[in-house]
Amino acid sequence: MxxxxxxxxxxxxxxxxxxxxxxxxxxxxxxxxxxxxxxxxxxxxxxxxxxxxxxxxxxxxxxxxxxxxxxxxxxxxxxxxxxxxxxxxxxxxxxxxxxxxxxxxxxxxxxxxxxxxxxxxxxxxRQEPYSAGYREGFLWKRGRDNGQFLCRKFILSEREGALKYFNKQDAREPKAVMKIQNINASFQTAKIGHQHGLQITYLKDNSTRNIFVYHDDGKEMVDWFNGIRAARYHYLQVAYPGAHDTDLVPKLSRNYMKEGYMEKTGPKHTEGFKKRWFTMDDRRLMYFKDPLDAYARGELFIGSKENSYTVLPGLPPSIQGYHWQFGITIVTPDRKFLCACETLADQQDWIAVFQKVVHRPMLPQEYAVEAHFKHKP
Structure with missing residues (x-):
């Protein structure tokens, strides 16, 4: 029983x-x-x-x-x-x-x-003020040159369509103005080395800029994150009148498709391979000398297979010199971009991500991005 x-x-x-x-x-x-x-x-x-x-x-x-x-x-x-x-x-x-x-x-x-x-x-x-369209406060921001985190004043203004930060508390002019139109926020706790670490990315002159911030109060940091998403939501409601929430919400913020180290060579394929930190964000493949760099050393637009973009395992047989043995060739209409992974698993993971992007048809606005894209080799 x-x-x-x-x-x-x-x-x-x-x-x-x-x-x-x-x-x-x-x-x-x-x-x-x-x-x-x-x-x-x-x-x-x-x-x-x-x-x-x-x-x-x-x-x-x-x-x-x-x-x-x-x-x-x-x-x-x-x-x-x-x-x-x-x-x-x-x-x-x-x-x-x-x-x-x-x-x-x-x-x-x-x-x-x-x-x-x-x-x-x-x-x-009980709703928090992150939905009000305006927020100001202080966050610890990583310095671009010395890597130290310093306390900076931030203002998020939906009316002005921007997130701004100021180097000095009484400064009249902001150090940076990040337009809500092309801002993204994602938690990067391991990369930043703080359990409340947030990476904010924005476009300046069609190139990506990163800032890294945290707040000791976890709720405060999540409120900033949702405040940015609220501002983006209201911006997109105006930009796409009549669009459903199911279409708008996925655009509010995004996690990176993949990040990690690969080696790369230059556009002429005669230089040695250098180890770089790569980030795949939507259709932008960016590479950095250090994961916490403010600016990418270069960016590559990856379009769709219908537009002559392909991804191949391995490197052309003519490539000489030392490099990690698991190569990847990204073919664009203008050039071949060569990189190499340390392990077979890394190579397979990266190729799977690239194939996902290449097999996704390009949206009308992505043709404009492709046309204006400034790739820095």
Whole structure:
């Protein structure tokens, strides 16, 4: 005869079969094995660790290893992930970034705190000011030349269509003006070396510029990130009148398709191969001497196969000199761009990313980017 504990565990496992309960409530990963007995939701192990940071709200238990009381199981049965989403996620602004299991822990923790601790998406008056179109404050910004992080004043103004920063607190003129039209923000915690590190990219004279910032308060940094997304959302609503949120939201911010070291040679293919940090961002392949450089040493536009762009494994047999052995040849209408990877796995990963770009038809506005693209060899 089954014990009460075994019966409760069997009932919990049956609840996982219900619609919505088979994926983590917070990041969407499949087959959750943890649950909150106070919120009535099922979650993955990774998100359960973040729930432990709010013990006054969420009591986390393992479905398989912890003992469960009959009344706790009854509460789980009366709630569940779909009911909790309807309650805690009813007023999420369209621009608010909802993280997945692939996102950094900061985004995931603040998402969980926003939902259950601050209840931002249950009541209109709990909404944070990141949606107001204006934000100012101080962030630690990495210096372009010395690499030190210095406190700088930032102003995000949707009305002016720009994010600006000032080198001195009382400065009248900003050091840089980043237009909302072509700004992107992505968390780069490992690269920046800070768990709240944010990389902000913008275009100046059609070339990419990077700044790297952080704030010691994780919520403040995520609010800046969502503030930038809100400003982009309202800009795109004007730029594309009548467009649906399903079309606009993916354009608010983007993670890089891939980053990492490769070696490259010059346009004449007679120079030696040099190790560079590469970033694939949409259709721009950029290379840097250092991952935290403000400016790319060069940028290459990668169009579609219909427009004579192809990617081939290996290097032309005529290439001499020392280089990593796993080569890649990117063929454009103007030239061949040669690079090499240290491992076969790196080569295969990069080629898969390049093929994804090449097999994507070009949009009308991308022809304009291609036409104006300034490649610096």
């Amino acid at each position: 089954a014990t009460a504990s075994e019966t409760n565990r069997r009932l919990l496992l049956e609840l996982l079969e219900r619609a919505g309960n088979g994926t983590c409530i917070d990041c969407g990963v499949a087959d959750p094995e943890w649950a909150s007995s106070t919120l009535g939701v099922f979650m993955c192990q990774s998100c359960s660790a973040l729930h432990r940071n709010i013990p006054q709200i969420s009591r986390v238990k393992s479905i398989l290893m912890d003992p469960w009381e009959a009344e706790e199981v009854e509460f789980m049965a009366s709630s569940g992930n779909e009911a909790a989403k309807a309650k805690y996620e009813q007023l999420i602004p369209p621009f608010y970034y909802t993280p997945t299991n692939k996102d950094c822990m900061l985004l995931r923790e603040q998402w969980i705190r926003a939902k259950y601790e601050r209840m931002e998406f249950m009541f209109v008056d």
